[in-house]
Amino acid sequence: MDAPFDIREIASELVATPDSFHVYVHGPTGEMLVLPDRDVDGLDDGDLDAERERVEHPDWVVMPTHPEIDTWRIRDRFARSQADPAAVEALSRALRQRGAYGRFRDEVDRRGLRDAWFAHEQAAFERVVRDALCVAGWLKFDDGPADSGLGAAP
Numbered sequence: 001m002d003a004p005f006d007i008r009e010i011a012s013e014l015v016a017t018p019d020s021f022h023v024y025v026h027g028p029t030g031e032m033l034v035l036p037d038r039d040v041d042g043l044d045d046g047d048l049d050a051e052r053e054r055v056e057h058p059d060w061v062v063m064p065t066h067p068e069i070d071t072w073r074i075r076d077r078f079a080r081s082q083a084d085p086a087a088v089e090a091l092s093r094a095l096r097q098r099g100a101y102g103r104f105r106d107e108v109d110r111r112g113l114r115d116a117w118f119a120h121e122q123a124a125f126e127r128v129v130r131d132a133l134c135v136a137g138w139l140k141f142d143d144g145p146a147d148s149g150l151g152a153a154p
Contacts, residue, residue: 005030005133011125014063023063024055025129027138033060061136064128074124075104078117087111 005025010032014023017034024033035051055062072095079091090111094103108117133139 005129005139007126007129008122010063010129011122014129015121015125017066019066022065025061025063025133025138027059027061027133027136061132061138063132069125069128072100074121075101077124078120079104081120082113084111087113 010023010025013032013034017023020037021034022037024035025031026033033051033055035048035055038052054060075095076092079088079095082088082091090107091104094100094107097103105117108114130139134141
């Protein structure tokens with residue numbers, strides 16, 4: 001039986017979590033914890049030792065971090081999904097330039113696509129969460145794993 005996961009909430013947390021933190025989900029209950037890496041400056045690791053020990057139990061699933069998720073591919077698929085060829089070109093060009101993420105976000109805003117981008121990003125991260133929970137055995141694959149590169153499939 002699948003645990004009562006709030007996929008949307010976990011995905012939203014994953015989108016917002018910096019690279020130096022990890023999102024953990026407890027398989028049996030769906031509880032979520034966000035913990036920093038051990039080497040994050042300014043944090044007293046002593047306060048977090050009990051929580052870190054807790055998430056080492058096999059019932060806890062660590063979600064992929066941003067560096068493990070093909071976020072460029074998620075952005076590229078969004079760019080290619082646009083109906084306006086000029087938007088496709090502008091967004092794709094932004095992804096090929098230095099500072100791609102900032103340029104991409106600027107172009108999204110300039111074209112009034114912010115809500116569409118956030119919906120696309122949220123859906124992609126929900127697939128990341130589902131894939132991770134399926135691989136860990138806490139959810140069942142509906143039709144097999146997504147061709148996701150960790151959630152990037154449309």
